[in-house]
Amino acid sequence: MDASRRKFLSTTAKAAGGLGLLSVSDLSFSQIAPPLNTSEDDFWSWVRHSYTVSQNIVNLNNGGVSPQPKVVQEAFEHYNRFSNEVPTYYMWRVLDKGREDVRRDLAKLAGADPDEISINRNATEALDIIIYGIDLKKGDEVIVTNYDYPNMRHAWMQREQREGIKLVWIDIPVGLDNEEAVVKLFTDAISTKTKVIHLTQVINWTGHILPAKRICEEAKKKNILTVMDAAHSFAHYEMNLHDIGCDFAGTSLHKWLCAPFGTGMLYVKKERIANLWPIMSSENPKSDDIRKFEALGTRSFPAEMGIGRAISFHESIGSKRKEERLRWLKNYWVNKVKQHPKIKFYSPLSDHASCAIATVGIEGKKATEIESYLFDKFSVHTVAIEWQKVNGIRVTPHVYTSTSDLDKLVKGLLELADR
Numbered sequence: 001m002d003a004s005r006r007k008f009l010s011t012t013a014k015a016a017g018g019l020g021l022l023s024v025s026d027l028s029f030s031q032i033a034p035p036l037n038t039s040e041d042d043f044w045s046w047v048r049h050s051y052t053v054s055q056n057i058v059n060l061n062n063g064g065v066s067p068q069p070k071v072v073q074e075a076f077e078h079y080n081r082f083s084n085e086v087p088t089y090y091m092w093r094v095l096d097k098g099r100e101d102v103r104r105d106l107a108k109l110a111g112a113d114p115d116e117i118s119i120n121r122n123a124t125e126a127l128d129i130i131i132y133g134i135d136l137k138k139g140d141e142v143i144v145t146n147y148d149y150p151n152m153r154h155a156w157m158q159r160e161q162r163e164g165i166k167l168v169w170i171d172i173p174v175g176l177d178n179e180e181a182v183v184k185l186f187t188d189a190i191s192t193k194t195k196v197i198h199l200t201q202v203i204n205w206t207g208h209i210l211p212a213k214r215i216c217e218e219a220k221k222k223n224i225l226t227v228m229d230a231a232h233s234f235a236h237y238e239m240n241l242h243d244i245g246c247d248f249a250g251t252s253l254h255k256w257l258c259a260p261f262g263t264g265m266l267y268v269k270k271e272r273i274a275n276l277w278p279i280m281s282s283e284n285p286k287s288d289d290i291r292k293f294e295a296l297g298t299r300s301f302p303a304e305m306g307i308g309r310a311i312s313f314h315e316s317i318g319s320k321r322k323e324e325r326l327r328w329l330k331n332y333w334v335n336k337v338k339q340h341p342k343i344k345f346y347s348p349l350s351d352h353a354s355c356a357i358a359t360v361g362i363e364g365k366k367a368t369e370i371e372s373y374l375f376d377k378f379s380v381h382t383v384a385i386e387w388q389k390v391n392g393i394r395v396t397p398h399v400y401t402s403t404s405d406l407d408k409l410v411k412g413l414l415e416l417a418d419r
Contacts, residue, residue, distance in 0.1 A: 034316050044325065047317065048400040058380045058405045063204065063232060063357055063396035066258045068310065075309040076260045079302035095301040102304060105311045106265055109319075111240030116273075118266040118293040119304055123231035124151045126250025126266035129293055130227050131155040133277040134196060138164035141193040143186060145170040146388055147203045152229060156198065166193070172208070174389045177348035179211040186215050196225045199246070202232035205387050205394065206347040207357025209233070216245040231255060234265070235314055237323035237355045247272050259310035260303035266293055322399060326356035329397040333406040334358055342417040346390045359385055361392030362417050370416060378412040
């Protein structure tokens with residue numbers, strides 16, 4: 001347990017009135033201690049065994065929801081049992097205070113200030129707060145793309161229908177691996193009426209990493225607000241929100257951070273907080289306190305407390321080491337199948353434009369056929385993507401994925417391509 005969290009637990013134990021209701025030992029967990037002086041293979045073996053993943057199914061759909069390492073499950077289960085002893089006391093008077101430690105740790109990982117970070121339930125909630133909270137009037141233009149996540153598209157489309165704003169759609173060519181060309185797509189769509197650019201940092205359909213910093217720089221030159229969907233980037237690879245320069249961002253923590261299910265994070269640049277309307281009730285909707293976006297009522301305190309353990313586990317690996325491993329896993333299987341004449345990639349594969357995620361198709365096969373074949377014959381779980389011009393399966397390994405897992409994927413793809 002890190003020192004700051006131990007201090008918090010010690011303080012809250014005293015707050016329980018000295019009645020033996022809570023002690024530091026009651027809330028202690030096994031230490032996160034990766035092996036020292038071991039080989040790279042041994043280290044990643046330790047990581048794999050830190051999870052409780054199925055031995056019968058190869059999970060290559062971590063992009064949807066990632067499993068939690070054992071230490072995170074343990075924390076959640078403990079805090080859940082703890083909360084159930086006296087819910088209104090332990091949740092509202094004890095665990096609620098722990099959110100500030102989690103906020104601080106998330107801010108450090110995200111490259112932001114704690115007073116710019118709000119803890120919520122997922123990327124959709126975080127981004128909806130932004131989308132519905134920005135002041136816009138009839139005729140104002142918002143730039144969106146054909147590969148933004150559906151929930152975000154629908155939110156903007158609802159504002160268009162209700163308020164008369166105008167959505168300007170960008171068509172990003174599949175597999176485009178040219179940063180200048182991507183930036184130009186956005187800048188060419190800007191007009192004197194453009195007020196917002198909605199930017200998906202990593203396209204969920206293909207894993208395409210867009211040049212977010214460059215796009216935000218261009219938007220700032222013209223006083224255009226930038227909303228960044230960071231659902232597939234946060235804790236996937238190294239990133240810094242202040243360096244990127246976006247005005248708003250939202251992400252899910254149950255994806256790449258492997259935090260408890262139903263946890264998310266909202267980022268709002270400090271000077272933008274006061275003018276962003278909360279969608280939940282707030283005593284002062286024009287407050288510049290980031291906590292105005294957390295008026296959720298009763299929430300999952302055990303899940304929020306588990307975020308801290310997920311951050312500790314992430315840091316035990318290291319952001320850069322994790323990024324390099326995820327990219328290496330992607331390249332491992334991609335390089336074994338990419339020369340097959342019937343296999344097609346819908347993702348850019350360069351290091352600057354991709355990391356863990358790649359979407360692959362087979363000539364003459366529907367995505368659903370590929371998905372079913374891999375699962376039925378090899379127990380490899382992926383997800384079929386049939387969206388716009390994409391017709392393939394999205395393959396998303398995680399840090400616990402082994403090369404033997406990926407070898408099953410490779411064998412299945414090659415067999416099906418040869419049929």
